[in-house]
Amino acid sequence: MHDLRRLRAFLATAEHGSFSAAATELGYAQSVVSHHIAALEQELGVVLIDRGIRPVTITEAGRRLRVYAIAIFEQVSDAEADLRAIAGLRSGTLRIGAFLAACVSFMPLAVSRFRAAIPDVEVHLEQLGSDEALERVRTGALDLAVIWRADGADMAAGDGFDHEILAEDAYRIVLPAGHRLARRAGLTLAELANEPFTVPRDQGDGAGYNQWLREVCSDAGFEPRDQFPVDDVSVGIAFIKSGLCVGLIPQLTLPNHEPAIVARPLPGHRGFRSVIACWRGGRRIPTVHPMLDCLRGATAETMQLASTG
Structure with a gap:
């Protein structure tokens, strides 16, 4: 199959069951469609179209070729899209x-x-x-x-x-390094019920976080004491380092190798x-x-x- 125009003419005819409808779709004269299909049959050595039946039907060989033709043109379309994308990467x-x-x-x-x-x-x-x-x-x-x-x-x-x-960014229970619970193995959220929390202000992303915090603390049986609202999580971490409060902070936000704080896993399925x-x-x-x-x-x-x- 050296000429995709022949294969396209065959596929259009197979889809429409009509030489004339295929010609209209492709913008060809009907005789051109017939010529392309005849040339394809000669090239492959099989009959693809049963011309004695109306609407036009395809033979067993034609049905098999139709499957391959659909896959071929899908690959051609993907290749064209990828090449256009490469061209689009040159600037912008x-x-x-x-x-x-x-x-x-x-x-x-x-x-x-x-x-x-x-x-x-x-x-x-x-x-x-x-x-x-x-x-x-x-x-x-x-x-x-x-x-x-x-x-x-x-x-x-x-x-x-x-x-x-x-x-998936895991939340951590973050405590001052000198906190009484800092070395507690298997620390649970319920053990922080009487601790003051640092939280973001209740706007933008902070509103979503605060709703989540209230829900997970409610699941643990208490309402958080949000005594240290902040605009920036780094300020909240500074408050924790100073021993003023505790917090539930995502791992991605925590500083690496910070000896003044201790981060413990937040148990439960809502901890990320x-x-x-x-x-x-x-x-x-x-x-x-x-x-x-x-x-x-x-x-x-x-x-x-x-x-x-």
Whole structure:
């Protein structure tokens, strides 16, 4: 099969059961369609079309060839799309919004690798709350959002986004190193019922965290004493280091090798959040998928370092 035009003429005729309908679809004269199919039959040495029946039907050989033809043209379409994507990588801009912990951990590594691989594409990275980043992707102001969702909550079906979970970020019970419970094996959340907590302010991503905190503390039988609200988690960690309070903080946010604090696992199935990359469904942006490759590697390496730090 040296000429895909012959195969396309056969497939169109097989789909429509008519030479004339196939000719209309392809923009050919009917005689050209007939000629292409006859030439294909001669090339293959088999009869593909039963011309004595109306509507036109295909023979057993034709039915087998139809299966292969569909697969061939799907591959051709995929190849064309990939090549167009490569052409699209030569220039342009990729706009990304990401939550704070992502921006101070794996995002710089991912962006650096992307720029090294595709230097002609300009990357704009902006720190945003998860809900705001999603809204900007929805409106087209951003191409990609890196967000978090508590409890491994997935994106809602039908929300118009494609997404990929990049990592599961475990929450830790974080205590001052000198706290009376710092060395307790098998520490439970209920043992912190009378402790003051540091929490983010109840807005943006902080609102989602605070709702999660109230729920997990309620499951443990108490309401958290949020005496130390902060705008930045690093301030909350400083409060913990000073012995003022305790906190439930994601592993990704914790400093490595910090002797002034102790981090213990948070027991239970609600002890992690999902880190998710999101982009608009049905919108093909050539630079998004190479960035996803960079994000996968960067998050995996960062989470591995955080878990061993």
